[in-house]
Amino acid sequence: MGRKAIIILVFILISLFSLRVLSQGGIIEFNPKDFTFKVNFNPPQLLTPCRHISHGVERWNGTGKWDKSSGFRTTSTGQAVYCASVQKSREQEHPERQVTLVDIHADHRRRNLGTVVEYNHHCYFEERWDPVYKLASSEVCPKKKWWELFF
Numbered sequence: 001m002g003r004k005a006i007i008i009l010v011f012i013l014i015s016l017f018s019l020r021v022l023s024q025g026g027i028i029e030f031n032p033k034d035f036t037f038k039v040n041f042n043p044p045q046l047l048t049p050c051r052h053i054s055h056g057v058e059r060w061n062g063t064g065k066w067d068k069s070s071g072f073r074t075t076s077t078g079q080a081v082y083c084a085s086v087q088k089s090r091e092q093e094h095p096e097r098q099v100t101l102v103d104i105h106a107d108h109r110r111r112n113l114g115t116v117v118e119y120n121h122h123c124y125f126e127e128r129w130d131p132v133y134k135l136a137s138s139e140v141c142p143k144k145k146w147w148e149l150f151f
Contacts, residue, residue, distance in 0.1 A: 050141035051133040061130035065102075068125075072109060072118040079106045083123035090125070097129040 029038040051058075068086045083104050090099050103124040110117055 047137040055134040055136040058134045060128040070121040079121040082121045099127045
């Protein structure tokens with residue numbers, strides 16, 4: 001490879017690097033006294049965007065709604081306590097899912113000439129699983145290699 005080809009190759013590489021730096025908001029300063037370049041480049045620009053739990057949830061790949069009723073019972077357990085126990089049980093069955101109580105209500109009836117009151121608690125849930133995290137650049141993302149700045 002001749003001297004002229006090497007000079008052209010170096011010029012092309014410097015041009016590509018300069019375009020990349022300038023397109024990413026960097027500044028290139030040339031000092032004509034000693035023919036040096038000073039490059040001010042913001043390091044966060046070197047971060048590759050990635051999906052990470054710290055970026056928050058963009059959407060869920062799976063969602064579902066379901067309900068559970070206690071059946072008529074004479075116990076004094078309130079509906080909130082019953083629904084919390086159902087929710088906890090579901091979360092233990094499926095720890096990868098986010099289970100949310102959406103609504104609760106109760107029906108009641110009287111038996112034995114009104115001396116016994118029975119309650120039927122209804123709990124309505126939504127659950128989500130398989131989160132897709134937001135695409136963002138942060139310190140948890142891998143950094144670009146120096147040669148990736150050229151391409």
